[in-house]
Amino acid sequence: MAMLKALVVDDASFVRDLVKRTVRQRFPVIETTDAQNGRRAQSLMSRTAFDLILCDWEMPEMSGLELLQWMRQQPQYENVPFIMITSRGDKDHVIEAVKGGVSEYLGKPFSPEGLSKKIIKVMGRKLKDAMDRSGKSMASPADVFKESANLLTRKPEPMADNPVASTSSSPSPAAPAATPKQAPSRGSMSLASVRFAESTLKSVVKDINLTEVRVIAKRDQVFPGILDQAVVDIETGEGQMARLNGYVHQLQAVDKRQDTDFVSVTIRFVDEDPKKLEDLSRFVARFRAGMR
Template identity: 80%
Template sequence: MATLKALVVDDASFVRDLVKRTVRQRFPVIETTDAQNGRRAQSLMSRTTFDLVLCDWEMPEMSGLELLQWMRQQPHYEKVPFIMITSRGDKDHVVEAVKEGVSEYLGKPFSPEGLSKKIIKVMGRKLQDSMSRSGKSMDGPADAFKESAALLTQKREAPPAKPESPAQPAAGDNPLMAAARSNQAPASSKPSGRAPMSVAQVRFSDSTLKSVVKDINLTEVRVIAKRDQVFPGILDQAVVDMEIGNDKTARLNGYVHQLQAVDRRQDSDFVSVTVRFVDDDPQKMEDLSRFIATFRAGNR
């Protein structure tokens, strides 16, 4: 029987489900409730007392930081653990969250193990005692379905790269553009006469894929990357970083929908990765629309 309560807050239902599933499998003594934004979470927290809050940063109506600020002003929530789960991992944002009283900071995409460690760290003895009273192990019961699915979706390391001369950055290139040049798709896969593809960085829980955008719309993006990198598994979480000008980067949350060789042969040097977006944040949709407009204008 669950003895502790956790609130999961994220505008993406896909992410909320991942967090709840991890908590349910690893810590059966924790009952989870979810909210799609900070405003809804605030309403729930006013009616029910939670022992843990796991929250995204960027959400419509009320952000995770605003929820944290409100929460620390409430006497009964002043000491309750708050884990910020977000794709915003730069130092300035981490420092800002720490100043407002965040308990822990977990970057997206995250692994179940990474999330579990953060929960154990912030809840400490309270969680351990609850698990012990229920006769449960901290590792949680084995999940046969999960183990079977892992065999189908496990990450596979790419074979060693073929020897080649390192790409030389052109004048004015930033490091990401230089990396993209060395990882660009073969000429046969790009329409003749079009401008170079836009750069995208796709982050996973334990690796980063440097790639170029082949196609994009409001629901998904297809990127092409060299095979000599570490690739994710199907359904793995992903964060797609795309430059949209004025030193601003759009960060879109999603999951891997498809992996496919660019060429119809076993030794294809390039792999196509399709990531489906899961965000429901108007600001992120606006950033995505700006990137799509720039991408299409440059490839006419």
């Protein structure tokens, strides 16, 4: 029987399901409820007491930062752990979240181990006591509970003075590398960095629409697995960067040879934020125009 309650907030149902599945498998004493945006989360939090909030930043109607700021003004949620899970890992956003009272900050895409460690860190003794009372243990194979047992013997630590350091569990956005030599191309090229939980893929956008993007990358890089989480960073012009959440839908050799130099990766988008879809729509239009 669940003894603790967590609220998972993200506009992408795919991401909510990933978070809930990780919590269910690793922490059977935590019951999860989900909300598609901050406004819905606020409504649920006003009616039910939650022990942990796992929340995205960019969402329609009410952002994760706005929810955090509201939450810290409520006496019952003044000290409840809040983990911000977001594709925005730049220093300014991290500092803004710290000022708002965030407990921990986890970059997308995240691994189950990375998320579990953050939950263990912020829940501390409360989680350990609940697990002990239930007689249940953590799920293998990662055995994150043992790996982070030292975190359970002390109170949750505040964020470090240099908050950017706390985001090291996920790779930070990096500037795209130079276009791969002899990479297949057509028309005006757009560079993209595709971030995964353990690596970043430098690539060229081959095709894109409102539901997916196909990129070409050199084979000598670290490639993900099918259905792995991904964040696609695309230069949209005028110094702007689009960060689109998705998952790996397809991996395919560009040439019909085993020694092909390039691999095609298709990422299906999962964002449901109208603002992100509007930005994506403008980029797709410019991309199509450049191909003519």
